[in-house]
Amino acid sequence: MSKIFQNIEIPIDQDLEEKLQWLMPEHGPYRILRQSVDARRSHSPHFVYSVEVAEKGETLNIPEFDLEKINKPQDRPLIVGTGPAGLFAALRFVERGVPCVLFERGSDSGERIKGINQFWRYGKLDTRNNVCFGEGGAGLYSDGKLITRIKSPHIPYVMNRLVQFGAPAEIQWLSNPHVGSDRIRRVIPKMREFLKANGCEIHFNTQVTEILFEGKQVAGVRTEHGTEFKSPHVVLATGHSATDMIEHLHEAGVHLDGKSFAMGLRVEHSQAAINKIQYRQFSEHPKLGAANYKLAHHNNDTGIGVYSFCMCPGGYVLSSGTEADGIVVNGMSNYNRNSPFANAAIVVSIDHGKNFGKDTFGGMKLRRELETRAYQAIVKQGGSRELPAQNLMDFLYGTNSKTGPRALRAGSSPSGALNVRLDELLPKEMRNRIREGFENFQRSMKGFLTEDAQVYGVESRTSCPVRVTRNEESLQSISHAGLYPAGEGAGYAGGITSAACDGIRIAEKIIELIK
Template sequence: MSKIIPNLEIPIDQDLEEKLQWMMPEHGPYRILRQSVDARRSHSPHFVYTVEIAEKGETLNLPTFEFEKIKTPSEKPLIVGTGPAGLFAALRFVERGVPCVLFERGSDSAQRIKGINQYWRYGKLDPRNNVCFGEGGAGLYSDGKLITRIKSDHIPYVMNRLVQFGAPAEIQWLSNPHVGSDRIRRVIPKMREFLKANGCEIHFNTQITEVLFEGKQVTGVRTEHGTEFKSPHVILATGHSAEDMIQHLRDSGVHLDGKSFAMGLRVEHSQSEINKIQYRQFSEHPKLGAANYKLAHHDNNTGVGVYSFCMCPGGYVLSSGTEADGIVCNGMSNYNRNSPFANAAIVVSIDHTKNFGADIWGGMKMRRDLETRAYNSVLEAGGTRELPAQNLMDFLKGPSKSGPRALRAGSSPSGAINVRLDELLPANMRDRIRQGFENFQRSMKGFITEEAQVYGVESRTSCPVRITRDSETLQSISHPGLYPAGEGAGYAGGITSAACDGVRIADKITELLK
């Protein structure tokens, strides 16, 4: 019979298998359930494992994730959006024997990256194929970070299936799992071909412009080409940037609520400096790789939180807008995390009720205004496609009498141009971020440095509007048959949580179809 060994500490110069051999000389097969790095200053960095190990002659009972298939329904469920929520809903359907139809306003991943590259290099925005729209969605395609705070029985299934389609096996046990922007591009096409071969009909370059209702009951969707698809089950997984769909739902009387969110900047350091801060004299050890960090500060007087988000070790700062007259920044890392830079969003929590009251659209308007101002600031500085950026010391203290500090070479493929981000941001947001940086410096000595710079604006952490649904049926509380899913609906905060949400909804619909 196997047993679980938790919190097994292994120094960075020792080997897990040797440790297990010393502990259980006659052990059978084992598997890693969790692996993390403990780099706290009270001791030398070491790995911490949770391991399941079998007795000699026994085997491990590994999960297989096999599902009962149901009788094929007469009307296929419809899924709008090929981000993690939409893709995993479709995957769960076909594995249960349920054919479905998947719609994506953008192109497949091969064509999508061409549009993204045109934007990064020349500033030519393709409104259908960018870092937010196109096959794979926003986070799944731009980076592949799988860190999540949720507790869900579906997480092992999601990780297992990603590995099945080509993701590295260690995402199933690492505490900070990451596929990488380069590898996720190979995972998604394999997933797509599996879906197509098993009963999923996929329509690229097909924007859904209307959800159809009879009274308040969903009856299907209408595409931009005027084609109608009928079904009493529509999963809406359009992501955090599909404002046009949210406006359509508002006009159709679907119940919406304003939602708290966060906005701010993205800070970039030298990765080697972050390694030194986190790993100290062990910073060059080959087993440790690129260090990451997670920071948070809560102001007890205002109740406002400032925190790091989407930290990208060995990564790049990306221009990620979806409108021609707006600028948004985001971050990504490739699998090997071998860029010389580290970046992370530093964002301020924005409480919807305190800031906007009954105005459901207050957050959307604030987001759009800030992105437009960022774009105009680049034009005013003499730029065209660059990201607005500022030396961190200038952001904190303002430029010296001799003028602003020069920007150093950074990681953004779009380039950067010197802009007064300390004047661009609303004063209360700027002050909270400054306060956060000062607090972060106390826990990470060297975080504030002239070698760091900030980019604007980090405004798409989540959608400021929620498409409200019933907690049990997962359907819209006002329009039965409409299943808001993932980040854009306000029910997820990253790739893994969005994928799990898509799986939950697919299971709910499948039970109804049975």
């Protein structure tokens, strides 16, 4: 019978197998359940493991997540969007024997990258193929991080299937699992081919422009080509940037609610500096790799939180807007995390009720306003595709240094950057809260505030400011039966893993109705 050893501490210059030999001298095969790095002790960063170990001569029972197929699928569910929620809903359907239809406004990932590169290099935006739209959704080009705070029984299944399609095996046990933007682009096509071979009909370059209703019941969808697809089950997984779909739902009378969200900037340091802060004298140890961080500050007087989000060690700052006259920043890392820079969003929580009252679209309006202002600031500087950036200390003190140690320096963005007064571009309250957060972060990470760092704007797509409200039990819209809002765009997820799990939950709810 296997044994589970938890919280095994291994110094960075020692080996896990040696420790297991001491704990269980006559052991058989083992598997890592969880691995993390603990660098809190100043004298010795170390790895922390949880491990399942079999007795000698025994084998481990590795879960394969075999799924029962249903025998009589009826109407094919329709899925709008090929982000994590849509792809994993489709995967669950076909593995359970349910044919389905998947729609994507953009192209497959091979064509999508061409549009993205054109935008980064020349400022020519393809409104269908960009960092937010196209096969794989926003997560495909936003680092491939699989970190999640949710507790879902579907997480092991998600990780297992990603590994089957080519993701690195360690995502199943690392505390901060990461595929990398370069590797996840190779995972998605394999997933696509599996779906097509097992009963999923996929339509690329096919935007769903209308959800069809018969009274308060979903009847299907209509595409931009005028083609109608009938089904009483529509999974809406359009992502956090499909404002046109949100507007259509509003016009159709679907119940929507304004949702609290977060906005701010993205800060970039040298990765060497972050390594030094986190790992001190061990910062160049080859086993430790690129260090990350997670920071948060809550003001008890205002009730407003400032926190880091989507931290990208060894990463790049990306231009990721979806409108030609707006600028959005995001971040990513490749699998090896070998860029000389580290970046993270630093965002302010925005309470919908306090800031916008009954205006459902108040958050959408603010998002659009700041993205447009960022673009106009770049045009005013004579640019077109560059990102607005400012030295971190200039942002903190409200100054504008064009020369000297605070002058804007070459960073990681493939679009380049121009010096813009981001401290003046942001609303006063947001700017002040971010400054307060930076000063607080300096206390927990000595060296975080430095003239060698700079900020980029605006980080505005952390989540959708509007929720397509659904019933907690049925997962259907509270106003229109058969409409299943899913993932980030509907307001029910906050990353690749949570969106994937949400898509799976919805697929299972639909299967309960049709089997």
